[in-house]
Amino acid sequence: MLHEGCNTVAVAGLGYVGLSLGVLLAQRHRVLAVDVLPERVDALNRKRSPIADQDISAFLNQRELDITATLDGDGAYAQADVVIIAAPTNYDPAQNYFDTSCVESVIEQVLRVNPEALMVIKSTIPVGYTAQVREKYGCSRILFSPEFLREGRALRDNLEPSRIIVGYPEAPAEMKEQAELFAAMLKEGAETPDVPVLLMHSTEAEAVKLFANTYLALRVGYFNELDTFAEIRGLDTRSIIEGVCLDPRIGSFYNNPSFGYGGYCLPKDSKQLLANYADVPNNLIHAIVDTNATRKEFVARRILDKAGWPEKARPVVGIYRLTMKSGSDNFRQSAIQGVMRRLQERDVELLIYEPTLTQDAFQGIRCCRELDAFLAACDVIVANRMNKELEPAKDKVYTRDLFSRD
Numbered sequence: 001m002l003h004e005g006c007n008t009v010a011v012a013g014l015g016y017v018g019l020s021l022g023v024l025l026a027q028r029h030r031v032l033a034v035d036v037l038p039e040r041v042d043a044l045n046r047k048r049s050p051i052a053d054q055d056i057s058a059f060l061n062q063r064e065l066d067i068t069a070t071l072d073g074d075g076a077y078a079q080a081d082v083v084i085i086a087a088p089t090n091y092d093p094a095q096n097y098f099d100t101s102c103v104e105s106v107i108e109q110v111l112r113v114n115p116e117a118l119m120v121i122k123s124t125i126p127v128g129y130t131a132q133v134r135e136k137y138g139c140s141r142i143l144f145s146p147e148f149l150r151e152g153r154a155l156r157d158n159l160e161p162s163r164i165i166v167g168y169p170e171a172p173a174e175m176k177e178q179a180e181l182f183a184a185m186l187k188e189g190a191e192t193p194d195v196p197v198l199l200m201h202s203t204e205a206e207a208v209k210l211f212a213n214t215y216l217a218l219r220v221g222y223f224n225e226l227d228t229f230a231e232i233r234g235l236d237t238r239s240i241i242e243g244v245c246l247d248p249r250i251g252s253f254y255n256n257p258s259f260g261y262g263g264y265c266l267p268k269d270s271k272q273l274l275a276n277y278a279d280v281p282n283n284l285i286h287a288i289v290d291t292n293a294t295r296k297e298f299v300a301r302r303i304l305d306k307a308g309w310p311e312k313a314r315p316v317v318g319i320y321r322l323t324m325k326s327g328s329d330n331f332r333q334s335a336i337q338g339v340m341r342r343l344q345e346r347d348v349e350l351l352i353y354e355p356t357l358t359q360d361a362f363q364g365i366r367c368c369r370e371l372d373a374f375l376a377a378c379d380v381i382v383a384n385r386m387n388k389e390l391e392p393a394k395d396k397v398y399t400r401d402l403f404s405r406d
């Protein structure tokens, strides 16, 4: 359990969430960072960040951090006052729910080697999950703290958090004190002193996370549907968005059209919230999930029109970058892949330009590593986000990136 002063913190999972929290807390606490992937553990012990994040790399090399990575979960958890669980919770389409098995395997491991330890789930989980696992394992020492970081800014978003939220059980009362101690640890690691701290019951904290991400998906979907309307009616999307967003209640931010919302979290979190709505009347939550497929189908149709298909047989459609955003270091659920799948169903030839890939093909699609050759070979080039290097072939480019951001 947590106490005032320096604690031993074990972190389970060295992805964006676990790594940034581990580094943040290692400024004042002893951190044992656990993963099942040897390459992540090795990298961290060599002071290299296993994920692309400038702040994490700088912290590892410039600060006095007490952090050791290990594959030995049993050994780390046995010494821990608190175990932070940052394992993946992928969406399982068969169950129509998050797959929480990685989180539960950590809980079971902790209960086996150190039943007195506090556990804090940082993974995103279904609404009601923490209460269920407390009941299932007969253990009240499990808190939930939603994580709001963005990939590419993972540590920065914990150094300058928009808010710190910790969810605790209704009983026993000492769990509220543990939640306060955990919130204080996150706050003392941050660089902004006035960060709002909210303590609430864990089910409400779980709802905060899913409703926040579903709102972001709604906002992306809204401006994308505005853009679909403008494209079909031959209107200037930029003028409409600028005019709409100058209303301060709407705001001129997070309004750049795209091929859909994507990344690891928004698609799965909005689907999970919809699953939690199973017996609750709604229209909007359903529509937020559905809008993404509608948008990608529309985008695919426009690309085919630009390529002259089907009049032109087998046009070459170039896919410029597989990442979701310009600065991203992974392809998880990127919207362009949904567009690619729809194009693959038609008789077109796809060609990928993705400089971070070393292989010759990705999911059966040819990759080209030479930018000039790529630009020359394609009839149309599809870019979720525009880049200066596409300028020489800009007449071929299909993008909806109007504001060069997000």
Ligand SMILES: NC(=O)c1ccc[n+]([C@@H]2O[C@H](COP(=O)([O-])OP(=O)(O)OC[C@H]3O[C@@H](n4cnc5c(N)ncnc54)[C@H](O)[C@@H]3O)[C@@H](O)[C@H]2O)c1
Pocket (backbone or CB within 6 Å): 012, 013, 014, 015, 016, 017, 018, 034, 035, 036, 037, 040, 073, 086, 087, 088, 089, 102, 105, 106, 122, 123, 124, 125, 147, 148, 149, 150, 151, 264, 265
């Ligand atoms: N990526 C984000 O932007 C973000 C933001 C907020 C919340 N989240 C949530 O946080 C959770 C983790 O996300 P992430 O992006 O950091 O994931 P990630 O896939 O980048 O990292 C998860 C890590 O956990 C490791 N792992 C799996 N099983 C383990 C086990 N039993 N013991 C120890 N390590 C184990 C994996 O090897 C991997 O390195 C997810 O629930 C996600 O929804 C992610």
